[in-house]
Amino acid sequence: MNDAQEKLMRELMAMEFMAIDLNLYLNTHPYDGRALMIFISTAQRCRMIRDNYERMYGPITASASNSYPWPWIDSPWPWEG
Amino acid sequence: MWVYEKKLEYPVKIKTCNPEMAKYVITQYGGPDGELGASLRYLSQRFSMPTEVANGIFTI
Numbered sequence: 001m002n003d004a005q006e007k008l009m010r011e012l013m014a015m016e017f018m019a020i021d022l023n024l025y026l027n028t029h030p031y032d033g034r035a036l037m038i039f040i041s042t043a044q045r046c047r048m049i050r051d052n053y054e055r056m057y058g059p060i061t062a063s064a065s066n067s068y069p070w071p072w073i074d075s076p077w078p079w080e081g
Numbered sequence: 082m083w084v085y086e087k088k089l090e091y092p093v094k095i096k097t098c099n100p101e102m103a104k105y106v107i108t109q110y111g112g113p114d115g116e117l118g119a120s121l122r123y124l125s126q127r128f129s130m131p132t133e134v135a136n137g138i139f140t141i
Contacts, residue, residue: 013092020090027137060087078089 001076005057012049018042 001009022039029035050060058074059065065072111117127139 009088010092013088013090016088017090024138028134030134061084063084078087 005053008049008053008056012046012053015042015046015049019046 019039019042022035022042026032026035026039054060054064058071062072109115123139127136130136130139
């Protein structure tokens with residue numbers, strides 16, 4: 001994994017971690033409109049970064065595999081750092 | 082129900098090989114009082130939760 005790929009992956013991890021935390025918070029505070037707005041924009045940013053990453057470096061989920069040969073089995077896996 | 086993602090929720094960088102620490106971490110993860118067991122208990126507990134809020138927490 002080169003520096004540019006790692007940088008984009010870290011950005012995605014940070015954004016999605018934020019989305020997960022907001023998700024947890026909203027489960028117990030479903031009427032917090034401000035948090036909901038932040039969640040919506042965060043989720044949108046996650047999708048943008050994820051699409052970018054997948055276009056450049058390959059699928060993050062198997063269902064995003066759309067090239068030949070089947071790219072899902074290509075490295076790196078998360079534990080290969 | 083679950084979809085594998087080729088990414089981590091939080092970055093991990095193991096710099097030095099430490100078998101003692103590895104043993105400790107794997108026990109916290111998969112041992113008798115570990116996170117894996119707890120997560121499976123949450124998945125069963127959600128079926129008898131009386132509120133939507135608790136359902137949401139157990140089903141993340």
